[in-house]
Amino acid sequence: MIRFGLIGYKIGYSKSPLIHQAITRRLKLESAYELIDVDADEIPKLLDLLRDGYYQGFNVTIPYKERILPMLDELTHKAKRIGAVNTISLRNGQVVGDNTDYDGFLGLLETHHIDVENKHVYILGTGGAAKAAYYALIDSGARVTVVTRILRDSAYPFEHVIEYKDINPDDVDFYVQATPIGTYPNEHVSVLTKEEVMGKIVIDLVYNPPMTQIMKDAKKGYNGLDMLMIQAIKSEEIWLDEIIERTPSLLKLLKEVIYDE
Numbered sequence: 001m002i003r004f005g006l007i008g009y010k011i012g013y014s015k016s017p018l019i020h021q022a023i024t025r026r027l028k029l030e031s032a033y034e035l036i037d038v039d040a041d042e043i044p045k046l047l048d049l050l051r052d053g054y055y056q057g058f059n060v061t062i063p064y065k066e067r068i069l070p071m072l073d074e075l076t077h078k079a080k081r082i083g084a085v086n087t088i089s090l091r092n093g094q095v096v097g098d099n100t101d102y103d104g105f106l107g108l109l110e111t112h113h114i115d116v117e118n119k120h121v122y123i124l125g126t127g128g129a130a131k132a133a134y135y136a137l138i139d140s141g142a143r144v145t146v147v148t149r150i151l152r153d154s155a156y157p158f159e160h161v162i163e164y165k166d167i168n169p170d171d172v173d174f175y176v177q178a179t180p181i182g183t184y185p186n187e188h189v190s191v192l193t194k195e196e197v198m199g200k201i202v203i204d205l206v207y208n209p210p211m212t213q214i215m216k217d218a219k220k221g222y223n224g225l226d227m228l229m230i231q232a233i234k235s236e237e238i239w240l241d242e243i244i245e246r247t248p249s250l251l252k253l254l255k256e257v258i259y260d261e
Helices: 016-026 038-050 076-080 102-111 129-141 213-217 223-238 248-260
Strands: 002-008 029-039 057-060 088-093 094-098 120-124 144-150 161-165 176-177 201-204 220-222
Touching: 002 016, 002 038, 016 029, 016 223, 016 248, 029 176, 038 057, 038 094, 038 220, 038 223, 057 223, 076 094, 076 102, 088 223, 102 129, 102 223, 120 129, 120 201, 129 176, 201 213, 213 220
Parallel strands: 002 029, 002 057, 120 144, 120 176, 144 161, 176 201, 201 220
Antiparallel strands: 057 088, 088 094
């Protein structure tokens, strides 16, 4: 049996086990996927279990996507550039960090035919998911401003960072909501006021609920479901070292698993 896991803290809400088990069942593989809720000082022991072959791969989530970097042997070019990791594998005895959130965000844009070239996109948040979205948007030709609660001049890899009080809605083509705000059970909360959002397009990386408050306030809203599914498929490709065809039937299965179970 192959064994994977999600490393994080207070992650009992995660649908990752259902998603990954659905993928491996479709591939006719026997697997287990565990939620591994740990303090940071326990992570090196998990990486040793990966080296020893007990686990074949990990995903990484809040709050460790950035904190785990010094614990790894290598980073892919993509993970090094982004400065955050959400997928870990073993290659030639080395623990390697990668980032499939980047692929998931690009896949979301592609799925919904969202053209961001030469558009001004405001990313709300500065965490690991925000960093992946930032580089995906830059590579897609967008002009990007990142919004944070407290401005720290040298703390961010982004070219242009402002505080929330400095948002100018007239300058915004798209918002990308990359904070946990609005996630179930706090689905009536929004990081922005209705006035800041109305008439705008919002991509909210939250997927539960499917329609967040910021999406309701916007002219058009897209949730993070496609990003979630695609990043999971990409992680499996890394672990299994094979291409997994992203068929409509596979995506339909994953949506059912996420929302119906």
